[in-house]
Amino acid sequence: MIGFRPGTEVTLMADPFALLLLQLRKKAGRSQEQQADAVNAVSGRVTVTRREISRYEHSETIPTNHTLGHIAVACGVPYEELLREAKAARTRRAQARRRVEQDEEDMKRRTVLEGAVVGVCTAAxxxxxxxxxxxxxxxxxxxxxxxxxxxxxxxxxxxxxxxxxxxxxxxxxxxxxxxxxxxxxxxxxxxxxxxxxxxxxxxxxxxxxxxxxxxxxxxxxxxxxxxxxxxxHPPLRALALTYASYGGNAPQRKLGLLRQAAQDVRGRGNAAAAAWIHGRYAEEAALLDNATDALQALDRARFAYDFADHTSEQAWVRFMTPYRMDSLTLSVYSQLRRSELAVTANDAIARLGNGLPDGGVVVLGDLAVALLRGGNVDQGLDVTRKFATAAHAKPNTMGKERARAIASLLPVGERDLAHHLRQLAA
Structure with a gap:
């Protein structure tokens, strides 16, 4: 049966068929251009280009059934199974398109939206x-x-x-x-x-x-x-300041934003937000090699999280799952080369199990860095492959940063994986 290798499944919005085509090509040891040549050799004429192979693997388009037959022969897999996976992919695309259209239609039906297109002030x-x-x-x-x-x-x-x-x-x-x-x-x-x-x-x-x-x-x-x-409403300012801290270009400026944000979420009902903000402060302090400040901030983050319920506080802290708290801890310990890194990584793996939480790209990225930096290469490679799949499904800036860091830590024998991660980071 055609499918993913064990351990590569994720629960993000990945297109399994696109990832399957990528894996089939990698298994054959071909570049995208070589894959196009192989498919054309089967068809007997030039019908597929390297660009088309790239579009298939990035979920931009799905091959026609005719082309699927050539890909099946070129990769040595049953055509019927490849066809079944392609049909499932087309169904997913149609469902996603209908969801977007329905969402837009719902917005149009709300009378409260009258005038939204024009806006309140035409000069702005x-x-x-x-x-x-x-x-x-x-x-x-x-x-x-x-x-x-x-x-x-x-x-x-x-x-x-x-x-x-x-x-x-x-x-x-x-x-x-x-x-x-x-x-x-x-x-x-x-x-x-x-x-x-x-x-x-x-x-x-x-x-x-x-x-x-x-x-x-x-x-x-x-x-x-x-x-x-x-x-x-100070917690709202804390949200803006903490988001802004990711894009700050001066380390001390970032810490200043986060100090103010921490002041803005003092009090009941903000425990998850406080854990996030103190965790972010710990990350930035660790990047400056300020171990004392970083570890103290991490302690405050973990203490706050003991009182947090990310499902019942503000919607904007819904991502602050136990997995994300693990991620922040691993990020700090990894940067500071702390001895607690190995134990924390093992605990994080046990908590993660076979699933992937919301916001999983960052979680898996920090876990992969921690494992590789801590010398646990086999598990690190396994998590790295899961991360690569997740990052491909939901590309974002934080995922690119993690991809770049992981690529620099991979062993020499993993050149293809490192190259793939650098492409994700580009």
Whole structure:
């Protein structure tokens, strides 16, 4: 039966068929160009190019049934099984397309979205500009409409766990426009909608940063902080500051942002957020080789997490699972070359089991680095392969950073894997 090698399955939005084609080519020991030549040799004419092979392996397109027959012969696998996998892939693509269309249709049906396309202020061309202008106004909107917008903002933070930045960006920016359209008439719901707008703006900034649009990200973070000030809601500012800390270009500046963020989440109901922020501070301090500060911050993060419930606090900390706490700990111990690294990595593997949590790209990346750096090469390679599959399914900036680090730690005999990781990091 055609399938993935044991241990390579993930529960992200991977296209199993694209990954299968990649594995079949790798198993044959061919480059993409050589694979195209092999398929053309079977067909007897030049019908497939290296670019087409790349598109198949990156889920951009699915081969026709005719081409599948040539690929099956070229790779020495049964055509019927390859055809079955391709049909399943086409079904998944159609279902995904219908979900996107339904989501867009639902947004159109909400009467609260009237005027969202035009925006509140035609002089402010970008979503963050329209939101900043809308913060100056206010009248009334009904409770169901306000609740729908607030719930949607929370749901987008949850969707971020599974969707790539490119797929998420339009949804987030459209929703920011929708909230902006109603803020001038928010009435008694103004504070709650302002907080939801700020949470959406912060997520829009994170998505923009993930796509390399750094000025845009900073503009969103700034207006998210303005929403926090307007609503008198410090945890929202903490969200914007912590997101901004990933893109800061000066280490001390990053630490300053995180210190302020930690102040903003003091108090009940913010334990998961506090754990994330202190963990981030520990990461940045470790990068500066400040072991004392890093370990103290990590202790604060782990203490806060003992009181956390990431499923019932703010939607934007839903990613802060026990796996992500393991990831932060491994990142710090690995950077500082701490003796606790091996035991922590083993505990993380035991917790992970055979599954992959939300946000799994970062978790697997930190675990792979920890195992390889700690000398556990066999397990490190196994986790690295799982990471490569996950990173291919959901490409993002943090995944690229982990791919680059892992590639530098791989043994000499794993040149192909290292090359693949460097391609992911490019």
């Amino acid at each position: 061309a970008e979503p963050w500009g329209r939101l900043a202008a809308a913060l100056q106004r206010g009248t009334k909107v009904d409770k169901p409409s306000a609740s729908a917008l607030i719930d949607r903002a929370a749901d987008l933070h949850i969707q971020e766990l599974g969707l790539s930045a490119r797929l998420l960006q339009h949804k987030v920016e459209s929703h920011l426009d929708a909230i902006t359209a109603v803020l001038p008439r928010a009435g008694e719901h103004e504070r709650a909608l302002t907080i939801a707008a700020g949470e959406t703006a912060a997520l829009a900034g994170w998505v923009a940063w993930d796509l390399g649009e750094h000025p845009k990200a900073n503009a969103y973070y700034k207006v998210a902080s303005e929403c926090a000030s307007s609503a008198g």
